[in-house]
Structures are given as C-alpha cells and as structure tokens.
Amino acid sequence: MEELTIVIGGEQGEGIESVGEILTKVLSQKGFNLYGFRNFSSRIKGGHSDFNLRVSSGREIYVNAERANLLIAFDQATIDLYKDQMAANSIILYDSKSVNPNNFADLPEDALIIEAPFQQLALECGNSIMKNMVAIGMICGLNQHSPMEFKDVIKDRFSKKGIKIVEMNIEAFEKGHDFVKEKGLYSIPLVPVTDSRKMFLSGNEAMVIGAVAAGCRFMAGYPITPASEILENLIKIMPEYGGIVVQAEDELCSVAMAIGASFAGTRAMTATSGPGVSLMQEAVGLSGAVEIPLVIIDTQRGGPSSGLATKMEQSDLTAMLGGTHGEIPRIIISPSTIQEAMYDMGTAFNLAEQYQCPVFIAADLVLATSKQSTEILDTRKFEMDRGKRVTDEDLLLQEAKVFDRFAFTEDYISPRTIPGQKYGTHHATGIEHGETGHPTEDPINRKKMMIKRMEKINSVTIGEDIKVEGVAEDILIIGFGSTYGAIKEACEQFQASGIKAGLAHLRLLHPFPAKQLERLVSMARQVIVVENNYSGQLANVIKQHVQDHAKIQKLTKFDGTLFKPSDILTFSKELV
Amino acid sequence: MEELTIVIGGEQGEGIESVGEILTKVLSQKGFNLYGFRNFSSRIKGGHSDFNLRVSSGREIYVNAERANLLIAFDQATIDLYKDQMAANSIILYDSKSVNPNNFADLPEDALIIEAPFQQLALECGNSIMKNMVAIGMICGLNQHSPMEFKDVIKDRFSKKGIKIVEMNIEAFEKGHDFVKEKGLYSIPLVPVTDSRKMFLSGNEAMVIGAVAAGCRFMAGYPITPASEILENLIKIMPEYGGIVVQAEDELCSVAMAIGASFAGTRAMTATSGPGVSLMQEAVGLSGAVEIPLVIIDTQRGGPSSGLATKMEQSDLTAMLGGTHGEIPRIIISPSTIQEAMYDMGTAFNLAEQYQCPVFIAADLVLATSKQSTEILDTRKFEMDRGKRVTDEDLLLQEAKVFDRFAFTEDYISPRTIPGQKYGTHHATGIEHGETGHPTEDPINRKKMMIKRMEKINSVTIGEDIKVEGVAEDILIIGFGSTYGAIKEACEQFQASGIKAGLAHLRLLHPFPAKQLERLVSMARQVIVVENNYSGQLANVIKQHVQDHAKIQKLTKFDGTLFKPSDILTFSKELV
C-alpha cells in the first residue's frame, strides 16, 4: 500500500493524544509522510476525541483521507462518527467494555470487526490507563512494523517516570502486539520508504520555530484555544535564545506590550484567536497609525463570540481586514501548509519591519493543530531585513535634534530610529501627525500622511502571492488556509476524470493580489470559492475586486466540520 | 435675500459658542430654517474655532453654504480660512487687536472690510470677554433685525448670574449694534418668514430625544468626542423619565452593561466613537450570538487610532460591518439629517427587539455636532414594537421547565422571555447552543443556528432603505450620512445646468439593499460614490453587490474637511 489511514477515538483523558504522539514519532523516523488531526471538544475530561492519522510512503499530504483503513474505538462515538467513513476491507477494533456491538448495523460489510480487550489487557499490566499502549501494540502488529522502534520511543517517553512505569507500558504494548499476532490479524503492509530526514509538527509548533528563527525575541500572549500552544512553546524555549515571553493579564495588554517592545527595536509578536482579535482591534489601529511593526497570529476558530472554540472556522477575515476603526495599512498572510506556517513567520517579520505596519498571520484551527511531515528547517530562508533603519553614523552626520521619523519619501516608507540612538529621538502618536511625529490637524499634511501610510503597502509581495496549481480551464477552485489539502485532492480527482481543474490558493490576503486573480478567474469557465465560514468572506472580497460576479460560486461550510475533497466534487456537479 | 451665511471665528474660549447659541435661538424663534456647524480643534483653550451659520427664509437646509456673506474675525485664522470663501459683496468685520490687516491681500475686492473694535467696546462695558456680545449686536444691526428679541435671549441666558452681568452684556450688545448703525452699515435683509414652530438642535441632541421617546431607559457610556454629548444629555434628563444612565470605567464595560440591561428587558444603548467601537467588538459579537437587542451609536470621527478626534470622517463602516470575530446578524442604519437621527432611534430600538440583534446607528461627526432646524418631535412615530415577547399567560399554559428561548421558527426569530417571567427561564451563552440555549457542538444544530441567526435579518427594512431623489439618468450620486446636504445641492446644480442627476443616499447599510441599488446603478450612465474616507468603504461594499464595477467611481475625502457641492461638480467634470 502507498497510503493508510489509522483512526483512534475515545473519551478525552483516555490517552488518545499519547497514541498519536508515539505512533507518529516512530512513523516519522521511518521516513513516512504523515498528516494527523485531532478532533476534540471543549471540555477537559470526557467528551469524544479522536486522532486521525494518514500515512503515506510517497508524496507529502496535506489533509486527512476521507476513509479510514484501521479504526480503533474506545467509545461509541468513534463508531458513530466513522461508520460511514471506512475504506474497503478495513479493520475495526473496539473495546466491548465501552462500545455496544448491537449498534453496528451500518458498518460496512467488508470490514473486519474485532472485539479487542484493550482495557482488560491493560488492567492485567496494572492499570487500565495503559489501554492506549495496548492499542499501539495492536497497530504495530497489524501494520507489520517491527516492535523495536516502538519500544524505544515508549521507553524514552516514560523514562522520567521510572523503570517500573516503563516496564508496565512496554508490557501493555506487547500484550496488544501479541493479541493481533496470535489472532493472525494484519493489514496490507505499507511500502517501505527511504526518504530523507523530516520534521513532523503542528502549525502552532511550526510558527514557534519560525518566529525564533526569524529573530523574534519578544512575545506577549494570553491563553486561548487554539493559540495557547504558541505561548506555551515559546515560553519554554525563548530563554535559550535570549528573548522574553510574557503571559499578560489580557489581550489588550499583550498586544500593547508587543507594540512597546517593537518600538524599542525588538521583533515582537502576539498570538490569539477570535475573541482576542476583537479585543486587539484598537491596538492594531495604533500600530498602523504610528507605523510600528507588529506581528499577530490569529488561529481562527469557530465564532462568533465564544462560538465553537475547538472547531474549525475561517471567519475572522473581515475582522482582520477592517476591524479597527478608521483606516490603516496592514498585511495579511495566510499559510496553507505547516511548512508555509514556518517560513511565513520570517516573511511576516521582514514585512512588518520593511513596511512598518501590523502583519496578520491568518492561520486557522486545523492548520494550527494538525500535524504534517515537512522538510527540515532551512535557516537560510530567514534572512533578517530590518527595513529602513538609520545607522548611528548617519544620525551623527545629520545631528538633528528632532528626527523626521515620519518623513515623506518616494516609496512612502520613512527611515526609522530605535531608542538609544543619538539624534534619533522622536514622538510616535496615534493622533495625526507631521513628519516629526508631532500632532497636526493641517488638512494638506493629513492627506499626504494618509496616502503615505495607505499606499506604502501597495508594493508588498510575498513571492507567491497566489499559489496556483493545475490549469483551471474548466474549474478554478479558490481558497485560503488549511483547506488547501482538500482542494488539492479535489483538483486531482477532477483531473483524473478529464476535467481541467486548477486551484488558486490565496497566500497574501491583503494587499489583495487582485490583478493576478482577475486573470485566473477570467480564464476559467467556473469558479468556486471554498471557505469555512457562513458568508463567504473571501468570495466577498474577491467580488470587490473582480467584476465577474456571476461566475463566482461560494462553497461554504460553517458547522465546525472540515472540507473533504468529495464535498467540492459534489458541489461542482450540482452546479452544472 | 432668501439665504444668508454668517461666520464668526476666533480662538477657543473666546465665546464663539455663545454667539452661535444666541443667534440661532433668536433666528429659530423667528421661523428661519437654520444650519449651523462648528469647526473646532482638539484642545481645550486656544486653537481656532469658528461657527458657520446658514439662514434660510425658505426651504430646509442640510449643509453649510460654500460662501459666506458676513464674516466676523476675532483671529487671523478666520481670515485665512475664509478668504477664498466669501460671497459677492460680502461684509468682513475684524478686530485689529488680533488680526493683521497687512495680510488681507487676497480678500475679494468687492468685500466691505471693516475694522471693528470688538475688544475695546467690550472693555468699555467692563470685560473683554463680552466681545462676543458686541459681535451679536453688530450682526443684529447689519441684518436689520429688531434688537428686542436678542436682548430677551441675552437676558434669559445670563439671568442666573445676576442683574449686573445681564446689564453688562446688554450694554455690550448695544455698543455693537450702535457701532454698525452709526456707520450706516447693513446687509440686504432676509425675507421674513411666517413658518410654524421648529426645533433647532444637533444630531447628538436629536438622538437623545429619539432614544427617550423610543422608550430607551438604560444607557451606559464612556466619554469620547464627539459622542460625549449623548451621555451628558441623557444623564441630565433620564431620571425624569425613570431611566438610568451610567458612566462606566471603559467601553468594554459600558457595552456589556447595556447588554445586561437589555437581557433584563429594558431598552438599552451605548454611544461611542472610533476607539470605543474597536473596544466593543467582542461584545457586539456576544449580542449577535445570544440574540439580545443592543443599540450602539457610532459618531464616526477622523481615524485611525486617536486620529483626528474633532474632524469629520466616515471610516468605521468596515469595522461596523465585520469588526467582531466570527459572523453575526447586525443592522446598520445611517441617518443623514437631524430629523432622521431623531426618528431612527425609534426604528433602531424596534428593530433591535424585533430581530434580537445589535443595531448600529452609523452617525458621523458632522451629523452629531451640526445643528439643523427640524420639525417638532412627533411622538406618534415612536410606537414601541417589542418583538416576539411571550406573555405570562402563554408561559403558564406551556409550563415548561426550560423555555426554548432559541427555538427554530419559520421566520428564524425565536420567542423571548424576560427575567421575572415564570416558566421563561433559560440560558444565554455565546457558545454555540441548541434551542434551550445550552451548549452543543452538534454540526447539524450548528448549521441550523447559524442560518437562523444570519438569515433572520434578511427581511429587515426601515421603509426608505435608500433615499432616492431626482432622476439619475446621467449621474447617480451615492452616499451615506451627513454628506446628504452637499450631495443634494450638487444634484440641484447639475439639474440646473440640464444634467439629469439624482441621488441615492443609503439609509440602511446592512443588510444591504442590494437589489434596489443595483437597479439604480444600472439605470444611470455614471455613478459617483461620495464618502469621507480613504478607501471608499461604501463603494467597496457596493462592488460586492453590484457587478458593474467599471461604472462606479469613488470620490473620497479624508483630510478632515467637509464635502462641498462644488467638489462633486468638479469631480464629475473631470471624469468626463
């Protein structure tokens, strides 16, 4: 087999997360390309959770498969949720302690359904909590991996807790392994790979790595799902790199702290999700008005208000585009893969300093929390461009008492000095100001300053502002963020059936790459804009820029579930 | 003469405001139609300020005239600002104590320029502060009004300060009056009027009256220019009507208090401007999610950030439309005259309760602070519609323990109960919820709830959603808010020169009356969208809904100054 999808589900607190971690560690080391997504609900203990892992011996993957080959169910919800999503000849293992086989009516007929005593085997080793290790043993056996690598990872993981715990877990693993071996159960093995070294990590983790590599040395945050991991990971590692991370009392403070640190010259950021974005709106406006660099990650989640905090949505686009009062320059970058999430941090910090304005990373819950195999960090992609900074030497030559921090220039970008630089002192105020930064209400200055601020970003590009794949003569599929994987596979399926489909994934959402998109739209017969929100926010932005409204179709999803390639295929068929 | 424009300018603190008040009081009582706007800068004392009053014997007016007939200059800035804006045969009075006649080079040749000893005459009465009374006396004399009515109003105004002060001010008035009479100065007199009783008030005052008449009984606010007057006026009068007004510690609190009061059943509101809108974004989302009525006035001012706090702008449209994270139903009404400001409050509170969602009043600085003559409050236009409230009787019949506060209904609007009603208890949460209000992550429910909330407002209308005037075959001019007056007069001037021009002023900004506007646009040869902001926010919204982008031209102004009819004429000519 080239590909395989394994799902394990149960109640929160049943160790689903550990299964995912151990499994992916081993498979990643063996060189497989992985994609993993964890479904979870917003309660601490109890409530269903599952981990869906797609393993590929070949190409990189960016989305879960629509069908599972191997399902492990610790709870009934796992069966209920996945019964319609099983691949041909799949294997289903369930624990009869918590799952009722009487409800198996709709399970596919070709599936191999096995009652497996997870809990009991774990208890035999001393504690039912280890049923997740039993499950790993079974997966190892079913997929015919060698147990060695698994045991090493398990040992590693529990070594801190003492030899006794390690042994118990190994025993549980072995019991699971023996169980399937004894029963003679196995699935078709995966084609082995001999691929190069890889990283396997989530979007949140990738953004943390990217931030550190980009020279970010200050982060202030406030916990919020699903952005908290960014704060937590940065707090853990930042001291090693000489930076500072602060958990503030709220988002009003965290964003203002970041602005302050940035004023002082440090690359500074904050990370949040929906409600935090709303609270930060005023400060975003300040950053734009005083032309102080600022990077904000928004890991979008289900809105509005408290909404669906643990579910997927891409519904903060209008808030990022126009949520602050008045008008400011801003840049919005949308990573669509884990790798992009990592490198986009470098781009974001460079643009923030080059253009002296706020930069949003428009991430989303799936991008933030799903994990992908990705290339090893390439530090050469993180060359720091600190923008128009003035050197101490030049300042000494000028020897001006008040530095023209907001000077009108040809490219609308003013030279910038940093506290501590002699002859660089200046005033930064959110009130409209002249070249020295001091307030003025003069209409002529006002007009010039607004134009300076608003038009400076016109030259922004992140290289590939729109990621274009395929030749979209028949169908052009447009999207942004983590829907990339589903759209990509939909395109492939269209192409497989002879339809000329292509995708245009927006990587730069603002300033909007209108011209390029207009050309793409004009060349396609049908255009579908795919997004996880109610109103078709991206489609609406496109309509502002592209005349051909009639051609543009919205495919939206706002129930917290993810797009599958087949959703797009079905929609397109219905259109015709 | 049918119309006359008087301007008096000087430093803040020189009593310009009082001149305006006394003058307008008298002229309003005499039945003239007035429009007055005060230019001011954001400092407390010092800094230029002027009051521009247009007086009409005939029709109602909605904008200042482009040229002044009578200019009184206490400071040099008044001359500098108005020298290019004098009508033919105008009269200019200046105080040589503070104005330098050497700088009069560019004053129109036909103007009568008179050095008038304002300060000195006031000093003769005991205090230079009374130079504003001297000015009133001169205006009275020049315009050949009888002094009696002026004296009555002056007496009234100062009576609290004692007979001595009254007499001094009357004397100053008389000295001014005598000065012009002795010199034999006069302007062409205004045609007398015999019109009915009128009110003369600002938009802020009109909204206060409207709120009280609409049955609003709770307001929580936080001072901010130019919305503070709403808070101040309501605090003054609300106790008489049995309501409560609270000055909160910030806007986060004021808007939440209003939501709380509204949950308890009272019609509740808040009023703010730019920075406050940014801070309220999260709560706006809550109001939308929990379907609790809320009315928010935004008196838009120059942005971004602290921006131009005392200058005109209409740049919060995107913030009102999409500033909160996630997606909610909301209604945005934009009054364009003082009279509309008054009655729109009734509409806003009715819609908020009928549709159970936040309603923005998108006012702007000019609308909020300029004063217009307007019809006497008609209380019959304020019939309260409290929406789908359930009666105590019906609740007793149902006798359900948990009330289905968020029931799915045909029109998507759920019945509402109020604390204190037996069998009406329920839970309201910003988390996605089912019909009882309790949280659920079920995707099917989620989808239904989103559709219910988002689509319920589709039926919203405020009667005249777009104010249409003229037949716009050649040119259609689109705008919103206080630019109405300038657009109206531009249309009249187009028509006078044989061009078929018409206007479409957006009164309902959301849900957007797309169909009607599309029809209007399609019928016009040229379309100009006039707005006080940089990016053409309204034009961009229109482009989302109307395909014919090429036809739509943006005329924007973002330097803090106001549109004049001639700006529109010039722009249109340049287009052709």
Next chain:
Amino acid sequence: MATLKDYRMDIKPNWCPGCGDFSVLAAIQKVAVNLNIEAEDMAFISGIGCSGRISGYVNAYTMHTMHGRALATAQGVKLANPDLHVICAGGDGDGFGIGLNHFAHAARRNVDLTYIVMDNQIYGLTKGQMSPTSPQGMETKSSPGGNPEQPINPLQMALASGSSFIAQAFSGDVKQLMSLIEQGMQHKGFAFINVFSPCVTFNKVLTYEYFKKNLVNLDEKEGYDPSNRAMAFNMVEETGSMFTGLLYKQERKTLTESLPKGSGTNMLTRDTFILDDIMKEKLISRYV
C-alpha cells in the same frame, strides 16, 4: 415555595470529577432555596472558564457572557431590574486577570449583587496556564520555569476598591461556603466571595489537602472585627490570605440609592410606552 428541583437542570456539568466547582454549584442552588427565591427571580451571570459554565447548570435566567465581562453585564441586569436577585460568578483568570478592572469599579459602585469567584489559582478551561493568583514559583504550562510574578491579592484588592462585603470560602467546606453565600446574598450592596475551588486536573499544588491543612477559620476567631478595614487588611497580610470566613462588611448606599431622584422608577422592562404631551414638551423645550 422554591425547591431544589426548580433550580436543577437535566444537564451533567462538563467539569472533571472532583472539581471544586461542583460544591459551589450545589451551594448556590441550596442557598437560593433557603432564601426562598423563585427561579424566575434569579439572574445568574457568569464569565468564561470552567467555572464560568456554572450558570448553564442552574435553572434561572442565566447568561454566560464574555471572558472578564461578567460583572459588567451583571451590573446592567441589576440596574435594569432591582427586583432580581443577581449572582455573578467566574474564575480567577476571568475576575482578577482580564476582568479585574470591572471588579474594582463594580465594588466601588456598590451595585447590589453577589460576586463569587471560583479561585483555583490556574486557568482551567485553557488547560493549565498560570493565573493571576498562581503563587510565585509555581510551575504551569505557561510557567515551566516557575511563575515569575507575584500574584494578585484579591481580598486586599476588594478592600482597596471599596467592596462593602468581602469573604472567603473553600469548596471543601460546603457548610461555611453556603453560609457565606447566604450572607452575601442578603447583604445590600456589592458582596464578594472568593472561593478556593481546587482544580484537580491542572493544579497539583493548591489541592484540597493543602487548603485543609492551611486554612484558618476567621468566623471562629475571637476578637476579629469585620467592620474594621485596617484589621481586615492586616488579617490578609498575617494569614497570607489562607483563611476562610467574613473578612469585611460595611453598610453603605448602593448605586441605585445614590442615583438622582426618579432614576430607575420606570425601566420599561416589560411595558410599552408612549411619551405624553407634557413630557414631550419638557423633552423638546431646550430646542424650540
């Protein structure tokens, strides 16, 4: 007669087994019954957090608002309808982190409501970051090297802000908890009750055992005078906040009592209304 059944919901709280918040929920419901408050006369407003979910488990007019804004909302409810018994509740992050400003201002404003904080010295719902009451040095997800910040002192904060009723309770002692909530609800004015309500999942330092071992009962302490501000301040210092009981109580005018005459007499929570001619003339008189 209100009964416990009236206040109970058919919904199983999504708290972890053993969470301190269960006791607070039970205590509130029982006190409401003891005070014979009908469910429809109670408005229960909560913030966001594990603790904030509490209002959804009580059958009354309940509202789960925004993180940090519960008190702001609750004040609006009470001002609009003074006949309602208003309870407001949330977590330590909700109340002393993001919401501290409203706490201080609600306290000085003395709106008549009862504010209960379930103080577990951790951010529960977001899975274990430090909170403003986490002790200095405590390791959490967001302070792997130990919390570098000195914690906030909610009781002295309340005192400084002019709260007219200040008490502290412990989920492990439901009797005293009930008694203090009852006193708080009977207090005319802003009543603040800080409840040590252990998070069994994320706080392994401030546990039931820890509190049982360290808490002093102020209600049993001789010579303690809860009307003395200075004494209250010192008591917090001396015990390092490790006490339960009534710390401070003062009788003073509520906001509603201090407002100008006429205020709040016609809030139109349920009626419709049309301005009569006399009131109309009065309203427009300044502008004609």
Next chain:
Amino acid sequence: MATLKDYRMDIKPNWCPGCGDFSVLAAIQKVAVNLNIEAEDMAFISGIGCSGRISGYVNAYTMHTMHGRALATAQGVKLANPDLHVICAGGDGDGFGIGLNHFAHAARRNVDLTYIVMDNQIYGLTKGQMSPTSPQGMETKSSPGGNPEQPINPLQMALASGSSFIAQAFSGDVKQLMSLIEQGMQHKGFAFINVFSPCVTFNKVLTYEYFKKNLVNLDEKEGYDPSNRAMAFNMVEETGSMFTGLLYKQERKTLTESLPKGSGTNMLTRDTFILDDIMKEKLISRYV
C-alpha cells in the same frame, strides 16, 4: 552631560494656562537632567488625555499610545531594552478608569519603570466629565446631580497590587514633586507617583487652594515608616488620601530578575541574526 535644552521641544503645550501638568513636565525634564540621563536613553510612554499629551513635549523616544494602555506599552519597552529609562504617564481616567487593570498587574509584575499619574479628578480632554477619582457628590458634566459613586483609591489600590514604590505629590510643590520623581526613577522596580495636578478649567472643587489647605506632608511626619504596609494603608485612611510624600517602598526582584535564566540576554533590538546550526538542531529536536 544631559542638559535641559536636550529635553526641551519647540512645541508649546496645548494645555490651558495654569494647568497643573506644566509642573509635571518641567519636573520630569529637570530630574532627567539631574540624573544625567541622555535624551536618547529615555523612553517616555503616555496615555490619552490632556495629561497624555505630555510625552510629546519632551525630546526623547516618546510614544502617545491608547487610552488606558500606556502602562501595557511601557512594560513592553522596558522588557525589550532594560538599558532605557522608562517613564510612563497619564491621567486619572487613563490610569484608574479604563487602564486600572494594567496598573494593578504592572505593579505586581514589578517591571522597573516610573509611572506618573496627573490626577486632576476629572476628565480634562473630553471637557469635564467625572473621573474615577472625582469625589462622591461632585457636579460635573456627566454628574449634573453629583457623582453617585465612591471614588477609587489609587494609593490603596497600588498597595494591594504590590507596587514596590508608592508616593503622592502636588503640582503646586515642584520641589517635592521633583524629589519624589527622582526617587521613583532611582527605585529598582515599579514606582508609582500620584500627582495632584489641578485642572483649572473643569475642576472647580479640587483647586490649588484646596490642596494647599488640605495636604499633609508625609515626608516631614515623624515616626512614619514607609516600609510598613499596614502603616501605609492606615495613613491613606486617616488622611483621606490628602497627603504628599513617600507612602511605601519595598525592595524586591523586578520581573526581569525573576524570569528564567537567559531571558532578555539577546533581544536583537538593533542587530541582525541568523540561527547557527547548533541552535537550529536544538530548536527542531522535538520534531524530528
């Protein structure tokens, strides 16, 4: 050698003649010179209000931020570059109304900066509404019937929040004002100085005369021990806050000193940087 000229701007403050803020401006400039701080080493961050304009009148690295968020911003500045002398200033509304939350948290965090509030007990810039420190009963534009609310007590608030330096000054006594600002700037940690700075235009109650008549000078009071928290609390009670001088001072670790080892050693305020291979391997080690 820093001179007064270095700190002066060619801009005339837009304050009303007689406004108390002039003294504060002059005092800060003089103290900076006395302490021989070069203009380029001072970061001056202010809030929004008449008082908030102060940073624009000083030649240094200055920033006029958002209403209520000056302290949040200032903490970021200081953390990013500890070599800067950071002053933060604003009004009573800015600091104790909308910004109170950051005040309390900055105080407990003990970031090393000096926070000066120009407390005129009124909202000046918005033209005369009541502020959180307006006395109860005071008539203002937004309390025509008299302020119904008990004011906030900034000094007890600071004390409760753990501020490690608390003083109060008066614009009418520039010498003491300068001395307290100087002490505050020399204090290692969060230094809070509340300055009675009369608004001559909108506050006709709390005037220069009023303060002159009523203020007690703590610095001259025998037996007063500013290291005693309880004494400080009582002093505020006794004087009804009508004192000037140093109220409280404590030496404790600043936030920067409490952060994990390595923190803040490579803030890259001015350098560029590229991750070396060893650090890179460390960074990615958890994910390979």
